[in-house]
Amino acid sequence: MSESTRHSGAVVLPAPQPTRIGTAPALAITALMGALAAIQARINGQLGVRLDDGLTAATISFGSGLVILICLAAGLPGGRRGVRTLVNGVRDGRIPWWMLMPGVAGALTVATQGLAVGIIGVGLFTVGFVAGQVVFGLVLDRIGFGPGGAVAVTLPRLIGGALALVAVGISLAAGGSGAVLWWLLILPFLSGLAVAWQQAANGRLRARVGSALTTTLMNFVSGTVVLLIAAAVHALVAHPPAAPPGEWWLYIGGSLGVIYIFVSANLVQHTGVLLLALGSVAGQLAMSVVLDVAWPTPASPDLPHELAMVVVALLSVVVASVPWGRRRATLADR
Numbered sequence: 001m002s003e004s005t006r007h008s009g010a011v012v013l014p015a016p017q018p019t020r021i022g023t024a025p026a027l028a029i030t031a032l033m034g035a036l037a038a039i040q041a042r043i044n045g046q047l048g049v050r051l052d053d054g055l056t057a058a059t060i061s062f063g064s065g066l067v068i069l070i071c072l073a074a075g076l077p078g079g080r081r082g083v084r085t086l087v088n089g090v091r092d093g094r095i096p097w098w099m100l101m102p103g104v105a106g107a108l109t110v111a112t113q114g115l116a117v118g119i120i121g122v123g124l125f126t127v128g129f130v131a132g133q134v135v136f137g138l139v140l141d142r143i144g145f146g147p148g149g150a151v152a153v154t155l156p157r158l159i160g161g162a163l164a165l166v167a168v169g170i171s172l173a174a175g176g177s178g179a180v181l182w183w184l185l186i187l188p189f190l191s192g193l194a195v196a197w198q199q200a201a202n203g204r205l206r207a208r209v210g211s212a213l214t215t216t217l218m219n220f221v222s223g224t225v226v227l228l229i230a231a232a233v234h235a236l237v238a239h240p241p242a243a244p245p246g247e248w249w250l251y252i253g254g255s256l257g258v259i260y261i262f263v264s265a266n267l268v269q270h271t272g273v274l275l276l277a278l279g280s281v282a283g284q285l286a287m288s289v290v291l292d293v294a295w296p297t298p299a300s301p302d303l304p305h306e307l308a309m310v311v312v313a314l315l316s317v318v319v320a321s322v323p324w325g326r327r328r329a330t331l332a333d334r
Contacts, residue, residue: 021270027279027317030271033263034283038122040256042291044110045117045125047250053241054114055234059227060244061110065254066220073217082211086218095208102201103223105194106261110253111227112187121300122288125188127171127309130284132192133277134164134316140273145200151272160320164281167312170305192277199276202261203268212265219261278317285310 021029044061048054073079089095109129117125138161144150198219206215235241268276289310292300301309 021267023271023275026267026270027275029263030267030276030279031283031286031317033260033267034280034285035287036256036283037260037280038126038284038287038291040110040253040260041113041117041125042122042295043250043256044113044253045119045122045297047245047253048114049118050245050250051241052239053231053234054116055111055227055231056241057114058107058111059224059231060251061114061253061257062107062220062224062227063254064251065258066217066224068255068258069213069217069220073213076213078211079213079217082209082214083217085209085211086214089208095205099201099205099208100218101222102198102205103219103221104226105191105198106219106257107223107226107230108194109191110223110257111230112191113253116184116187117297119297119299120184121297122291123285123301123306123309124171124184124299126281126284126288127168128186128188129192129195130164130277130281130313131168132189132194133196133281134161134192136193136196137161137273137277140196140200145197145204145273157320160278160316160318163312163316163319164278167281167285167309167316170308170312171301173305196273196277199264199268200273202265206265207269212262215265216258216262220258275317275320278313278320282310282314282317285313 040061044057045054047060048057051057073083086095090097090100113125138153138157141151141157142153202215202219205218206212209215264276264280271279285306289303289306292306293303
């Protein structure tokens with residue numbers, strides 16, 4: 001206890017430290033979020049098929065998530081406090097404009113789901129998405145863009161990233177992926193690049209505002225605005241969407257997106273961008289096998305290729321996350 005504290009008679013408690021999550025629990029949660037992302041992709045893809053308009057499907061998904069988040073932010077004290085912190089931070093320049101834009105990456109992902117998944121299936125969508133996440137995750141960790149600062153690109157991380165790309169190659173060797181599907185896979189790849197940046201930027205925004213709820217809300221605000229504009233232009237230039245289908249479950253993609261972004265914004269500080277991407281990959285690919293078997297599309301890969309993709313992707317997570325040289329270094333320091 002300090003001299004001034006003894007004289008005043010006050011007891012000063014240490015400031016609470018942020019809770020740390022171990023690598024294994026964080027990766028398990030990340031894999032579960034990846035499974036939810038695969039389910040969201042399939043639902044949004046089916047909604048896009050039923051509406052004959054992937055952009056409108058994405059707008060519905062993002063818009064419903066935004067409504068949920070507005071209710072939460074207005075009803076919870078932490079939500080209101082986070083919004084005030086965000087507004088004040090933007091006003092005084094502590095929060096730059098680009099930290100308000102990660103929702104555009106989410107909008108691209110959901111739009112790609114609505115446009116492509118109903119045709120190519122969850123598996124082929126996921127592996128194109130994986131390639132973008134892995135490649136850009138390595139870059140973002142190396143330059144220190146994430147909230148945890150620079151993360152060394154070690155040999156195990158490089159091998160893990162390479163194995164994830166091998167999983168992509170396996171998927172492209174699957175039967176049924178004609179020339180047009182190669183073009184459709186470009187959009188998931190770009191979405192993966194964008195989401196790797198989104199996860200890192202969300203981690204930094206959360207560090208500024210102190211609220212994952214506010215971070216998620218800002219994602220859905222910017223994403224919904226972009227999608228509304230894109231869907232309106234598409235309806236005017238091309239054709240309006242078909243009549244909305246009646247099945248309720250086609251409209252829950254937005255709520256699944258809320259959960260995914262909220263949890264990712266909290267986890268990235270514990271895992272780094274690359275491990276967050278790889279853990280999500282494992283969950284997405286595992287769930288994609290289930291979905292493509294139970295609910296196939298015209299270009300879904302065959303089961304042997306899907307299983308091979310999952311095994312290689314899971315191996316990539318293990319190789320990238322296990323601290324191979326840490327124990328050896330610790331013993332050497334003694």
